[in-house]
Amino acid sequence: MTGRHLCHISDLTVADMDRTLDAAEHMVPIAQGQSTTDAAHGKILATLFFEPSTRTRLSFESAMHRLGGNVISVADSSSSSSQKGETLADTVRMVASYSDAIVIRHPREGAARLASRVSRVPIINGGDGAGQHPSQTLTDLFTIRKAKGNIKDNVVTIAGDLKYGRTVHSLALALAAYGTQMIFVAPESLQVPAETRASLLAHGARARYANKLEEVIAETDVLYMTRIQKERFPDLDEYRKVQGVFHVTNRLLADGKKGIIVMHPLPRVGEIDQSVDDTPAAKYFEQAANGVPVRMALLAETLGVRGVA
Amino acid sequence: MTGRHLCHISDLTVADMDRTLDAAEHMVPIAQGQSTTDAAHGKILATLFFEPSTRTRLSFESAMHRLGGNVISVADSSSSSSQKGETLADTVRMVASYSDAIVIRHPREGAARLASRVSRVPIINGGDGAGQHPSQTLTDLFTIRKAKGNIKDNVVTIAGDLKYGRTVHSLALALAAYGTQMIFVAPESLQVPAETRASLLAHGARARYANKLEEVIAETDVLYMTRIQKERFPDLDEYRKVQGVFHVTNRLLADGKKGIIVMHPLPRVGEIDQSVDDTPAAKYFEQAANGVPVRMALLAETLGVRGVA
Amino acid sequence: MTGRHLCHISDLTVADMDRTLDAAEHMVPIAQGQSTTDAAHGKILATLFFEPSTRTRLSFESAMHRLGGNVISVADSSSSSSQKGETLADTVRMVASYSDAIVIRHPREGAARLASRVSRVPIINGGDGAGQHPSQTLTDLFTIRKAKGNIKDNVVTIAGDLKYGRTVHSLALALAAYGTQMIFVAPESLQVPAETRASLLAHGARARYANKLEEVIAETDVLYMTRIQKERFPDLDEYRKVQGVFHVTNRLLADGKKGIIVMHPLPRVGEIDQSVDDTPAAKYFEQAANGVPVRMALLAETLGVRGVA
Numbered sequence: 001m002t003g004r005h006l007c008h009i010s011d012l013t014v015a016d017m018d019r020t021l022d023a024a025e026h027m028v029p030i031a032q033g034q035s036t037t038d039a040a041h042g043k044i045l046a047t048l049f050f051e052p053s054t055r056t057r058l059s060f061e062s063a064m065h066r067l068g069g070n071v072i073s074v075a076d077s078s079s080s081s082s083q084k085g086e087t088l089a090d091t092v093r094m095v096a097s098y099s100d101a102i103v104i105r106h107p108r109e110g111a112a113r114l115a116s117r118v119s120r121v122p123i124i125n126g127g128d129g130a131g132q133h134p135s136q137t138l139t140d141l142f143t144i145r146k147a148k149g150n151i152k153d154n155v156v157t158i159a160g161d162l163k164y165g166r167t168v169h170s171l172a173l174a175l176a177a178y179g180t181q182m183i184f185v186a187p188e189s190l191q192v193p194a195e196t197r198a199s200l201l202a203h204g205a206r207a208r209y210a211n212k213l214e215e216v217i218a219e220t221d222v223l224y225m226t227r228i229q230k231e232r233f234p235d236l237d238e239y240r241k242v243q244g245v246f247h248v249t250n251r252l253l254a255d256g257k258k259g260i261i262v263m264h265p266l267p268r269v270g271e272i273d274q275s276v277d278d279t280p281a282a283k284y285f286e287q288a289a290n291g292v293p294v295r296m297a298l299l300a301e302t303l304g305v306r307g308v309a
Numbered sequence: 310m311t312g313r314h315l316c317h318i319s320d321l322t323v324a325d326m327d328r329t330l331d332a333a334e335h336m337v338p339i340a341q342g343q344s345t346t347d348a349a350h351g352k353i354l355a356t357l358f359f360e361p362s363t364r365t366r367l368s369f370e371s372a373m374h375r376l377g378g379n380v381i382s383v384a385d386s387s388s389s390s391s392q393k394g395e396t397l398a399d400t401v402r403m404v405a406s407y408s409d410a411i412v413i414r415h416p417r418e419g420a421a422r423l424a425s426r427v428s429r430v431p432i433i434n435g436g437d438g439a440g441q442h443p444s445q446t447l448t449d450l451f452t453i454r455k456a457k458g459n460i461k462d463n464v465v466t467i468a469g470d471l472k473y474g475r476t477v478h479s480l481a482l483a484l485a486a487y488g489t490q491m492i493f494v495a496p497e498s499l500q501v502p503a504e505t506r507a508s509l510l511a512h513g514a515r516a517r518y519a520n521k522l523e524e525v526i527a528e529t530d531v532l533y534m535t536r537i538q539k540e541r542f543p544d545l546d547e548y549r550k551v552q553g554v555f556h557v558t559n560r561l562l563a564d565g566k567k568g569i570i571v572m573h574p575l576p577r578v579g580e581i582d583q584s585v586d587d588t589p590a591a592k593y594f595e596q597a598a599n600g601v602p603v604r605m606a607l608l609a610e611t612l613g614v615r616g617v618a
Numbered sequence: 619m620t621g622r623h624l625c626h627i628s629d630l631t632v633a634d635m636d637r638t639l640d641a642a643e644h645m646v647p648i649a650q651g652q653s654t655t656d657a658a659h660g661k662i663l664a665t666l667f668f669e670p671s672t673r674t675r676l677s678f679e680s681a682m683h684r685l686g687g688n689v690i691s692v693a694d695s696s697s698s699s700s701q702k703g704e705t706l707a708d709t710v711r712m713v714a715s716y717s718d719a720i721v722i723r724h725p726r727e728g729a730a731r732l733a734s735r736v737s738r739v740p741i742i743n744g745g746d747g748a749g750q751h752p753s754q755t756l757t758d759l760f761t762i763r764k765a766k767g768n769i770k771d772n773v774v775t776i777a778g779d780l781k782y783g784r785t786v787h788s789l790a791l792a793l794a795a796y797g798t799q800m801i802f803v804a805p806e807s808l809q810v811p812a813e814t815r816a817s818l819l820a821h822g823a824r825a826r827y828a829n830k831l832e833e834v835i836a837e838t839d840v841l842y843m844t845r846i847q848k849e850r851f852p853d854l855d856e857y858r859k860v861q862g863v864f865h866v867t868n869r870l871l872a873d874g875k876k877g878i879i880v881m882h883p884l885p886r887v888g889e890i891d892q893s894v895d896d897t898p899a900a901k902y903f904e905q906a907a908n909g910v911p912v913r914m915a916l917l918a919e920t921l922g923v924r925g926v927a
Contacts, residue, residue: 033409036351042654044683046676055403058355058381062407065353065379070683072676075384075693084849086885094673094884097907098680100651231393266403267395289406342718345660364712367664367690371716374662374688384693540702575712576704598715 002304005116005123009134009170014177021142023297024290027308030066031292039308040069045299046099047073048092049126050106055266055288056126056136060103063295067305072099089118096121101302103135104128122302130164130232136265137170139294141178143287144222147261151178155219155257159185159246160226160271162192164233167265168226169196176205183220185210187242190228213246217256223248225264225271249273253281263287311613314425314432318443318479323486330451332606333599336617339375340601348617349378354608355408356382357400358435359415364575364597365435365445369412372604376614381408398427405430410611412444413437431611439473439541445574446479448603450487452596453531456570460487464528464566468494468555469535469580471501473542476574477535478505485514492529494519496551499537522555526565532557534573534580558582562590572596620922623734623741627752627788632795639760641915642908645926648684649910657926658687663917664717665691666710667744668724673884673906674744674754678721681913685923690717707736714739719920721753722746740920748782748850754883755788757912759796761905762840765879769796773837773875777803777864778844778889780810782851785883786844787814794823801838803828805860808846831864835874841866843882843889866890871899881905 001016012020029035045064047057061071074095088111095102096119104115105126112125112132127133145151156175162168162184172192175182184192184207191209192200200207210216217223225248233239247270253260264272264284276282300308310325321329338344354373356366370380383404397420404411405428413424414435421434421441436442454460465484471477471493481501484491493501493516500518501509509516519525526532534557542548556579562569573581573593585591609617619634630638647653663682665675679689692713706729713720714737722733723744730743730750745751763769774793780786780802790810793800802810802825809827810818818825828834835841843866851857865888871878882890882902894900918926 030351033352042648042684042686043651044680054383054400058383058404058407061381062353065381066351068351072679072683074672074676084845084847084885085887090885091672093903094906095676097903098676098910227393229393267393267399269394285402285406288403292407339660342661363692363709367692367713367716370690371662374690375660377660536702538702576702576708578703594711594715597712601716 001301003122004302006134006298006302007112007116007123007125008132009137009173012134017138017141017174017177020138020294020297020301021145023300024142024293027293027296030308031063031296036068037066037308038068039300039305040064040067040303043069043303043305044099045069045071046095046102047071047075047126048095048102048104049075050111051127052076053105053127055291056103056105059291060126060135060295060299063292063299066292067296067299067308088114092119092123101299124298124302127166129166130169131166132170133166134170135295135298136167137174138298139287139291140171140224140263140265141174142290142294143263143283146290147283148221151175152180154221155181155183156222156224157183157185157213157216157220158224158226159213161190161228161232162186162226163190164229165226168192171224172196172200172205172207173203176200176203179206181206183208183210183216185213185216187211187245189238190242213248213252214255217252220256220260223256223260223262225262225268227264227267227269227271244270246271247273248276250275250279253279310610312431313611315443315607315611316421316425316432316434317441318446318482321443326447326450326483326486329447329603329606329610330454332609333451333602336602336605339617340372340605345377346375346617347377348609348614349373349376349612352378352612352614353408354378354380355404355411356380356384356435357404357411357413358384359420360436361385362414362436364600365412365414368600369435369444369604369608372601372608375601376605376608376617397423401428401432410608433607433611436475438475439478440475441479442475443479444604444607445476446483447607448596448600449480449533449572449574450483451599451603452572452592455599456592457530460484461489463530464490464492465531465533466492466494466522466525466529467533467535468522470499470537470541471495471535472499473538474535477501480533481505481509481514481516482512485509485512488515490515492517492519492525494522494525496520496554498547499551522557522561523564526561529565529569532565532569532571534571534577536576536578536580553579555580556582557585559584559588562588619919621740622920624752624916624920625730625734625741625743626750627755627791630752635756635759635792635795638756638912638915638919639763641918642760642911645911645914648926649681649914654686655684655926656686657918657923658682658685658921661687661921661923662717663687663689664713664720665689665693665744666713666720666722667693668729669745670694671723671745673909674721674723677909678744678753678913678917681910681917684910685914685917685926706732710737710741719917742916742920745784747784748787749784750788751784752788753913753916754785755792756916757905757909758789758842758881758883759792760908760912761881761901764908765901766839769793770798772839773799773801774840774842775801775803775831775834775838776842776844777831779808779846779850780804780844781808782847783844786810789842790814790818790823790825791821794818794821794825797824799824801826801828801834803831803834805829805863807856808860831866831870832873835870838874838878841871841874841878841880843880843886845882845885845887845889862888864889866894868893868897871897
C-alpha cells in the first residue's frame, strides 16, 4: 500500500485490511504512550479539513505524532485559500508540495478521488460528504475483531442513518468482503439507498433489512449504531421526524445474543443511553481509542515507514 | 502530582506549589531556548479550548514543545464535535484516548472538574468561566517570588474585576495559603463575591477591601491589575459603568512603596498606561514569559517526565 | 542575517539574497523528504496570522518541521487576544516570549515593522496588507534562477493587480536590485502606484508600463501573473470592471519568447487557463513547492541554525 491513495474502502483487498489490522495490534503500546518510536522522523502529514471534525483530525494527528512524525493542518475551511476562490485541485497540489501524505475531509462526495488525481503524495479520504470514510471502517473492523475474535462469524446489525451516513457505506462494503452477515435497521426514509443495495448485492453481501431494533436484537452479535446527522438533511422537518427514533438501553440489550457488543462511530446524540456506558457491552469508547493504532498502521504503510513495532 | 488532575488551586498544597516553582526555576534556560531536552519525547499534550484564548494555549504548547513533546489542539469550539451536539464528557473521553494530558478551557464553571471525572489522562484546568485558572496562579506566584524574594512578606493589592475574574479567585486562595496580606480594590459592583469572601475567611486569609487605588497604594508591594472582562457581563450597560475605572500611571506608582511592582495577567485594555512599560516596576511582560517555565514544570510533574533540568 | 528582522525586501542586499538562494538549493532534498535533519531541534517558530492564509502559513510550518523544529500557531485572528481588545504590540510581545522567531501576516501595511520594534525575537513579514511579502519574493527569485540560470538577464513581465498586490511591490524592488528588466502590464486603474514607480526609479529600475499582454509577450522571458484580489477593493463595482481582464492561454504563450515561463504566487482564479498546466512553461506549481526550501534557508539563517545541509 506504500505510496497508494486510500479514497474508497474497495481500494483495499481483504488481505490489505488483514495486514493493516495485524500491524495495528503492534501499534497499541505506542498509541497508549507505553513506548515510543522515531520511525516517521522528518515526515509531514497534512490534515486538510473543509468540514469541521475533531475525532478524525485529532486521531490522525495523534497517530502521526506517536509515529515520531510532524503535522501541518488546515482545521477549518474558513482560513483556507478556497475562500479566495481557489479550486480544490490547486489547493491539493499546494498542500502536496508541503507534505508526505494528506488526509482530506470534504463535504462533497468524490472530493478525495479528485484530490488523488492531482496529488504527488498519497491521499487518505477522511470522509467525503455522504461517501466514504475508510480509516473509520478499518477502526471498526479492528474493534470487532478484538472483541469477537474474528470479523466473519458475526451478525452485525447496523442502525440509524443508513442513507446519509458515510461510515455505513464504507463498513457495509468491507463486511461484505469478509462475508459477514448484516442486518440494516432504519425507518424507511433513512434506509440504505437503492444504489448501495445494488452494490452490496453485486459484492455478494449477506444483507437483510428491517425497521425496528426489537425485531432483530435476538440474533445480533454486534449492534452498530449511527447518529442521525442533522447537517446532512436538506429539510429540517424531515430530520425532526426521524430524530430520536433509536435509543439503545440495557433493557433492549438484555434481549440480545450473549456477548453482544454495542459500537458507534461517535459523536452520539441520544442513540445510546448513558447507562450502557459502564457495561461490558459498550465498545464505542474503545472503538474511538482504536482509531490511533489503526491510523498509525495505515500511515506507516502509506508512508513506507519501516521498523515501527 | 504525577497523573493527578489540576482543576482548582486548592488541589495543591503549599509544598506542591513550592516544588513546582523550584522546578520552574530550572526550566528557565530551556524555556528561553538556551538549551534543549527530549524528556517528553513521544508524549502528546491536547489543548482543548471551547473559548478563544491565545496566551494560555500558546504558552502550554510552547512549554510542551520545549520539553520535547508534541501537541494536538482544538483551538476553537466552532470546529469541534460539540457543534454536532456531543456532550463535554464524550468529547473529553475521546481526546483523552488520543493524548497523555489535556489542558481544557471552557466558558462554564466546573467544566474542568467534570472532565476530570471521565478522563483516563490528567486534566489541567486552563480556565473555566468565572472559576479557576491554576496554572496562571502558579505563574503569578513565580513572578512575585522572583521579583520580591518570597511570596509571604508582601502586601498584594488586587484591583479591577474581582467579581468575574477567574484569575483573582485562584490567586487569592493561593496567597491565603501562603499567609500573604491582600487588599482587594474594586467598585462595589465588581467586588469579590460574598461566597469567595467567606471562603477566604475560612482559609484564614488576611484580606481587606477598598474602592480606590489611591487609598491603598502607599502600603502596596505588588499591584496586581486585572482586565474588566466585557465578555463576562450579562448586561453591556453595567460594563460601560465600570469600564476604565482604573488606569495605573507612573504618577500613581510614585506614591507606592519603594520597589513596588505591577502585574497583570494580560491582555490589558487600558488598565495600565503604556508609559509604565519601560519602568522597572512593570513585571507583566516578564509574567507572561514566566508562563512557559512554570507550565513546563507543571507538565513535567503531571506527565511524570524525569531528568529535564 | 541571524537574529535580524525581515520586514521589507530592502532589508536584504543582493549578497544576502544570493546567499539565501544558494542555501535553499541545499535544502531541496530535505524539503522533498529525501533526507532529514535535526538542526533546529528544540526551536519554536510562531506563525501569527491576522488574516486567512494557507500557502504562506503551511509552507513556513512545513519548512520549520523539515528543519527539525516545532511550531505554535494562531491561524486565525478570531481566536486571538486581539478580539479582547489587545494591541498588536502586546500580542507580539507575548508570542515573542513563547518562541524563537515569528512569522506575522496582518491586513495593515507596516504591521510587521511595528512588530519588529517590540519583539525580542526575529520577525519575518508574511504579508502586510498591500505592503510587502519578502519570503514570497525570495521564492520567486529562486524559481526564476532555477528555470533561467540567472535572475538578471531576463525580461520579466508582471501582470494583473499591480496596485494592491503586495507580492508585486516586493518582487519589483528585488528585480531592480538585480538589474533585471521589467514590464508592468495592467489596466490603468490597477497599474503600479505613483509612489512605487518613484521608488523603482530611485532604485535605478529598468521598468516599462503597458496595458495589454499582447503588446509585450514577444519580448517576455518570464510572465509573472497575479490575482486580482477581491478582498483589497474598497468598492466591489471597481472589482467587477477589472475582474477577468487577463487570461493566459497556450495561444498567447505561442507568441512569447522561446523558453518563456509562466509564474503566479497563487491562488489563481482564472488568470491562467488550466490547459497551460501541463506545458513546460507552467512553473507556478514548482514555484509553490519552492516555498519550502527557500523558507528553510531563511529560517535557518534567521535562527542561526548551522550544519543543515
